[in-house]
Amino acid sequence: MSQADTQTGSPNGGPPEEDVDERIREVSSLRKALVRPELGSICGAVLVFVFFFLIARDSGMFSPEGILNWSVVSAQFAIIAVGACLLMIAGEFDLSVGSMIGFSGIIIALFSVTLGYPMWLAIIIAFVVAMGIGWLNGYLVIRTGLPSFIVTLAFLYILRGLTIFIAIKTTNKTIIGGVRDAAEGDWLAAVFGGKIFKGLFVWLGDQGIISTFVAGNRAGEPVVDGIPMLIVWAIGLVIFGHILLTRTRFGNWIFAAGGDAQAARYTGVPVNRVKILMFMFTAFCATVFATCQVIEFGSAAADRGLLKEFEAIISVVIGGALLTGGYGSVVGAALGALIFGVVQQGLFFAGVESSLFRVFLGVILLLAVILNTYIRRTITGER
Amino acid sequence: MRRLIGCLLAGVFAVGSVVGLTVSAQAEGERFVLVSHAPDSDSWWNTIKNGLTLAGEHVGATVEYRNPPTGDIADMARIIEQAAASNPDGIITTLADADVLRGPIENAVAKGIPVIIINSGTPEQAADVGALMYVGQPEYDAGLAAGQRAKRDGIGSFLCVNHVVSNPVVGERCRGFADGLGVELGSSMIDSGQDPSEIKNKVKAYLAANPTTEAVLTLGPTSADPTIEALKENGMAGSLYFGTFDLGTEIVKGIKDGTIQWGIDQQPFLQAYLPVVVLANYKRYGVLPGNNINSGPGFVTKDALGKVEEFAGEYR
Amino acid sequence: MSTPLIELVDIEKHFGSVIALNGVSVSVNAGECHCLLGDNGAGKSTFIKTMAGVHQPTRGKIMLDGKQVVFSTARHAIDAGIATVYQDLAMIPLMSVTRNFWMGREPIRKVGPLRLIDFEHANQVTMDEMARMGIRLREPGQAVGTLSGGERQTVAIARSVYFGAKVLILDEPTSALGVRQTSNVLATIDKVRKKGIGVVFISHNVRHAMAVGDRFTVLNRGQTLGTAKRGEIKPEELQELMAGGQELATLEGSLGGTV
Numbered sequence: 016m017s018q019a020d021t022q023t024g025s026p027n028g029g030p031p032e033e034d035v036d037e038r039i040r041e042v043s044s045l046r047k048a049l050v051r052p053e054l055g056s057i058c059g060a061v062l063v064f065v066f067f068f069l070i071a072r073d074s075g076m077f078s079p080e081g082i083l084n085w086s087v088v089s090a091q092f093a094i095i096a097v098g099a100c101l102l103m104i105a106g107e108f109d110l111s112v113g114s115m116i117g118f119s120g121i122i123i124a125l126f127s128v129t130l131g132y133p134m135w136l137a138i139i140i141a142f143v144v145a146m147g148i149g150w151l152n153g154y155l156v157i158r159t160g161l162p163s164f165i166v167t168l169a170f171l172y173i174l175r176g177l178t179i180f181i182a183i184k185t186t187n188k189t190i191i192g193g194v195r196d197a198a199e200g201d202w203l204a205a206v207f208g209g210k211i212f213k214g215l216f217v218w219l220g221d222q223g224i225i226s227t228f229v230a231g232n233r234a235g236e237p238v239v240d241g242i243p244m245l246i247v248w249a250i251g252l253v254i255f256g257h258i259l260l261t262r263t264r265f266g267n268w269i270f271a272a273g274g275d276a277q278a279a280r281y282t283g284v285p286v287n288r289v290k291i292l293m294f295m296f297t298a299f300c301a302t303v304f305a306t307c308q309v310i311e312f313g314s315a316a317a318d319r320g321l322l323k324e325f326e327a328i329i330s331v332v333i334g335g336a337l338l339t340g341g342y343g344s345v346v347g348a349a350l351g352a353l354i355f356g357v358v359q360q361g362l363f364f365a366g367v368e369s370s371l372f373r374v375f376l377g378v379i380l381l382l383a384v385i386l387n388t389y390i391r392r393t394i395t396g397e398r
Numbered sequence: 399m400r401r402l403i404g405c406l407l408a409g410v411f412a413v414g415s416v417v418g419l420t421v422s423a424q425a426e427g428e429r430f431v432l433v434s435h436a437p438d439s440d441s442w443w444n445t446i447k448n449g450l451t452l453a454g455e456h457v458g459a460t461v462e463y464r465n466p467p468t469g470d471i472a473d474m475a476r477i478i479e480q481a482a483a484s485n486p487d488g489i490i491t492t493l494a495d496a497d498v499l500r501g502p503i504e505n506a507v508a509k510g511i512p513v514i515i516i517n518s519g520t521p522e523q524a525a526d527v528g529a530l531m532y533v534g535q536p537e538y539d540a541g542l543a544a545g546q547r548a549k550r551d552g553i554g555s556f557l558c559v560n561h562v563v564s565n566p567v568v569g570e571r572c573r574g575f576a577d578g579l580g581v582e583l584g585s586s587m588i589d590s591g592q593d594p595s596e597i598k599n600k601v602k603a604y605l606a607a608n609p610t611t612e613a614v615l616t617l618g619p620t621s622a623d624p625t626i627e628a629l630k631e632n633g634m635a636g637s638l639y640f641g642t643f644d645l646g647t648e649i650v651k652g653i654k655d656g657t658i659q660w661g662i663d664q665q666p667f668l669q670a671y672l673p674v675v676v677l678a679n680y681k682r683y684g685v686l687p688g689n690n691i692n693s694g695p696g697f698v699t700k701d702a703l704g705k706v707e708e709f710a711g712e713y714r
Numbered sequence: 715m716s717t718p719l720i721e722l723v724d725i726e727k728h729f730g731s732v733i734a735l736n737g738v739s740v741s742v743n744a745g746e747c748h749c750l751l752g753d754n755g756a757g758k759s760t761f762i763k764t765m766a767g768v769h770q771p772t773r774g775k776i777m778l779d780g781k782q783v784v785f786s787t788a789r790h791a792i793d794a795g796i797a798t799v800y801q802d803l804a805m806i807p808l809m810s811v812t813r814n815f816w817m818g819r820e821p822i823r824k825v826g827p828l829r830l831i832d833f834e835h836a837n838q839v840t841m842d843e844m845a846r847m848g849i850r851l852r853e854p855g856q857a858v859g860t861l862s863g864g865e866r867q868t869v870a871i872a873r874s875v876y877f878g879a880k881v882l883i884l885d886e887p888t889s890a891l892g893v894r895q896t897s898n899v900l901a902t903i904d905k906v907r908k909k910g911i912g913v914v915f916i917s918h919n920v921r922h923a924m925a926v927g928d929r930f931t932v933l934n935r936g937q938t939l940g941t942a943k944r945g946e947i948k949p950e951e952l953q954e955l956m957a958g959g960q961e962l963a964t965l966e967g968s969l970g971g972t973v
Contacts, residue, residue, distance in 0.1 A: 074483040074484045075483045076484070078483060080402075080479070080482065080483040081480075081482075081483040081484070083477065083479075084479050084480045084483050085480075087476065088476050089710075105698075119480070162490055179563070179589065187704070188566055188567070189563050189564050190495055190497070190564065191495075192495075192497040192671060193622075195497070226503070226509075228508035228509055228510075229509065229510040230508050230509075230510050230527055231504065231507050231508035232508075233505070233508045234508065236508075238505070258828070258830075262828075262830040262831060262833075263828075263829065263830055263831060264820040264822065264829070264831055266831075267809075267813050267816070267817060267820050267831065268817075268818075270806070270808070270809050270813060271806055271809065271813075271817050271818075274806035274807070274808050274809055275805075275806045275807075277817075278800075278805065278806055279806070279817065281456070281788075281798070281800060281816040282817045282819075282873075283789060283792065283818040283819070284817060284818045308472050309503075312472055312475060312497060312498040312501070313497045313498070313500075313501075314495060314497035314498055316471060316472075316495065316498075316564055317563075317564060318469070318470065318563075318564040319470060319471075319472055320470070321468040321469070321470055322468050338667060339809070341806065341808045341809070342808045360476070360480050361463055363462075363477065363480050363481070363484070364480065364483075364484055366460075366462055369463070369464050369465060369467075370438065372467065386524050391808075394857055394859075394860075
C-alpha cells in the first residue's frame with residue numbers, strides 16, 4: 016500500500032527551496048496568460064470572424080445594418096446565456112428558459128392589452144411572476160433533491176402548456192397583438208424597447224457614413240437609427256454577471272455551491288440560498304429577453320422561445336463552463352453567444368443552404384468543448 | 399488532443415472554402431431571397447423550394463431559401479432584417495404575423511428593395527406593409543368555399559386538425575370552414591402539434607370521445623398524413639368525410655383510395671415561381687402585373703389526379 | 715492541570731433504537747494532540763459530529779472552557795472555535811487556493827457602492843499562512859486540484875487555524891495519503907499544536923497516531939475503552955483495544971505484527 020502511494024503521489028518532498036524553483040520553471044508566463052476559461056471561446060470568436068470575413072465580406076454582413084443584425088441576435092443569446100451560465104456554475108440547469116420566454120411575453124401582453132393595465136405594471140407583474148416560478152424551480156430542486164434537469168424539464172412543459180392555455184382561454188388566439196400601442200409613451204417599455212444614440216446615427220446618416228432609406232415614409236432616415244436596448248441589456252447583464260462572479264463574495268459562493276455543495280456547506284456557505292437565487296436570476300434573464308422581444312415586435316405568441324434553453328446552454332458550454340458546475344466564465348458565455356449569433360446569421364449572409372446551420376453549430380460546439388476540456392485539465396491538474 | 403483539434407479546424411476551413419466557391423460561382427444575375435415561416439420539419443415547403451429553384455434557373459437569377467429552424471416568428475423577423483442587410487434585388491416573404499414582421503418588411507421596402515408577400519397574410523396586409531403584390535390563396539375564403547362544399551355533401555359537424563396553432567392565418571381556414579358549414583368553431587379545432595405520432599393519437603382520441611363527428615379537416619400534409627393513419631387504424635377510413643388543405647404524396651394516395659374526398663390545392667409552386675418571374679421582369683424591364691395573384695384554391699378530387707400524382711411532393 | 719478547552723462528558727447518542735454512542739468522555743487541552751482511535755463503526759464519526767454541532771447528544775454534557783454549552787447547529791460550534799476538517803470534503807478542486815481558503819468569509823473591499831472581494835489582501839494572507847505551514851504555493855490563483863492530497867489537507871488546516879480555531883478536529887486526515895504526504899500532514903499537526911490549539915486526530919492507524927499523539931482514547935462499540943498518555947501505552951496494546959478482543963491478536967501473530 017505505502018509503496019504504491021509513494022509512486023503515484025506528487026513529488027512534493029525534499030528541501031522546500033528546491034521544490035519551489037522546480038515548479039516555477041514549469042509554467043511559462045505565456046501559457047499562464049493563455050490558460051483561462053474564456054480561451055476556447057476567444058479562439059472560436061476570432062476563427063468565426065475570420066471565416067465570415069473571407070467568404071461573406073461583400074454580402075453586407077459588415078455593413079452597419081448587417082452588424083446590427085447579428086449583434087441583436089447575439090445579444091438575445093447573451094441575455095439568456097448570462098443567467099444560464101451563473102446557474103450552471105452554481106451546479107444546476109434550467110431547461111424551462113425557453114418556455115419562460117413565451118410565458119412572460121404572454122403575461123405582459125395579457126395584462127397590458129387584454130386587461131388594459133398600464134404597460135409598466137404589466138412588465139413588473141411579468142418579472143414578479145417569472146421570478147416566483149424561478150424560486151419555485153429552485154425550491155423544488157433543493158427540497159426534493161431531484162436533479163434540476165428533471166424538475167425544470169417538468170416546468171418546460173408546464174409553462175408552455177399554461178402559456179397556450181391562458182392565451183386561448185382569454186383571447187381565443189395564441190398570438191396577442193397590439194402591444195405596440197399599449198407601450199406607446201410608457202417609461203418602462205422604453206427601457207426594454209427603446210434605442211439609444213439616435214442623434215449620433217442620424218448625424219452619421221446625414222454625413223453619408225451610413226446609408227439612408229430611399230423610399231417610403233422613412234426616406235432620408237439612416238438604416239440604423241440607434242443601438243437597441245436589447246444590446247444595452249446584454250452588455251449590462253454580462254458586466255454585472257462578470258463582476259458578481261469573479262469579484263464578489265457571492266460569486267465565490269456560486270463557484271463553491273457548484274464545485275462541491277457539501278464542502279461549501281461545511282464552511283458556512285448558504286448553498287441553498289445561492290442556488291435558489293440563481294434560478295430566480297435565470298428567470299429574470301428570460302423575462303428581460305421576453306420583454307425586449309414583445310415590446311420590439313408588438314405582439315406576444317405562445318410559441319416564442321422554443322428551444323432557447325438549449326441555445327443558452329450551448330452558448331455557455333462554448334464559453335468554457337463545465338456541465339457539472341463549479342467552473343466557467345460569464346465573459347466566455349457572452350463570447351459563446353456572439354459565436355452562436357454570428358454563425359447563425361453569417362451563414363445566411365454567406366448564402367449557405369440554411370439547413371447546414373446545425374452542422375456548423377455542431378462542429379463548433381464539438382471544437383469548443385474539446386479545447387475547453389484541454390484548458391480545464393491544464394488549469395486544474397485533472398488527469 | 400492537439401492533432402484532433404487541428405484536424406477539426408482543417409475540416410471547418412475545407413467546408414468553408416467549398417461553400418465560398420459555390421457562392422461566388424452563382425453570383426451572377428439578380429439575387430432574390432425567399433423567407434418562409436416554416437420550421438425545418440415542415441415538408442410541405444419542399445414544393446416552394448423546388449419552385450423557387452426552378453424559377454431561378456428559368457430566369458437566370460440566384461435564389462436563396464431561408465426559414466427559422468424552429469418556426470419562431472421572432473427569429474423570422476431577424477432573417478428578414480438580415481436579408482435586407484445583404485442588399486438582394488428582391489425579397490419574397492410570408493406574412494405569418496403582421497405585428498412582428500411589419501417593421502422588418504417596411505424597412506426593407508424603405509431601403510428600396512421590392513418585396514412580394516406570398517402564402518400567409520392577406521392582400522390588404524401586403525399592401526399595408528408596402529409590398530408590390532400578394533401571391534397566394536386567401537385563407538378564409540378557401541376555408542369558406544370548402545365548408546360550403548361540405549355542407550352540400552350533407553356535413554353538419556367536423557374536427558379541424560391544426561398543426562400550426564401559432565399561425566393565426568392558417569387557423570382562418572378552420573374558421574372559414576365552420577362558417578361555410580354554418581356551425582360554431584368552438585372546440586372543433588385541436589392543437590395537434592407537429593409530431594406525427596402525437597397527431598395520430600390526438601385524432602384517434604378526439605374521434606373516440608366525439609363519435610358523432612361527421613368530417614375531419616386537416617390543414618396540410620403535416621397533419622393530414624398522420625390523420626390518414628389514424629383513420630386506417632380505427633377503421634373510419636373511407637366512411638368519415640375527410641378534406642384537407644394542400645397536397646402531398648400521402649394525400650394524393652388517400653384521394654386515390656377514397657380515404658380523402660378532396661384536397662384543396664393552393665398551388666404553392668406558383669407562390670414561389672411567379673414572384674421570382676415577376677421580380678426579375680420588374681427589375682429588368684420595370685413591368686409589373688396590376689393585381690394580386692390568387693394561386694388557389696383548386697379542389698383536387700379522384701377524377702383529376704394525373705399530373706398531381708406525377709409531381710406530388712415535388713412541384714404539386 | 716488547567717481547564718480543558720473542551721470536555722465531553724458521558725455522551726450518549728441514540729438514532730432511534732440504535733445506540734451509536736453509549737457514554738463517551740473525552741477532553742482536549744490547549745496545545746495537545748488527542749488521538750481518537752477506533753475501528754470502522756466504533757462511533758468515531760458520530761462522536762466528532764456531536765463535538766462539531768452536527769448532531770446533538772441524547773444525553774451527556776459538553777463543557778467549553780469549563781462552562782456547559784449546547785451546540786444547536788454546526789455554525790454554532792464553528793463560532794465557538796470548533797473547526798472540523800473532513801477527510802474528503804475539505805476542498806473544492808476547481809477553485810483557486812485563495813478562493814478555497816476564504817470560502818464563506820471572504821474579505822470585503824468597498825469600491826464606490828460595490829462590495830468586492832479584497833483579492834490583494836486575500837492572496838497575501840493565503841500565501842503567508844501556507845508558507846507558515848511549510849507549503850510554498852506557485853501562485854495563490856492555482857487551483858486546489860493541482861495540489862497533492864496532503865497539501866489540500868494542509869490548506870484546510872491552515873484555513874481553520876487562521877480563522878481562530880481553538881479546537882481542530884481532523885477526520886482521518888492521513889487515511890488516503892502516501893507515506894511522504896502523511897509525514898507532511900503530521901508535521902503540520904505538530905506546528906498547529908505548538909500554537910496552543912487543541913487537536914483531535916481521528917484515525918484507525920496506530921502508527922500515525924503514535925507519531926504525534928499526546929493522549930490516546932480508544933472507542934469501541936460506542937464506548938470509551940479508556941484514555942492513556944503518551945508513553946503509558948504501547949502500539950500493540952492500542953491495536954488490541956481497537957479490535958476489542960482476542961481475534962486480532964491471533965491474526966497479528968500470524969501476520970508478523972505488520973497490521
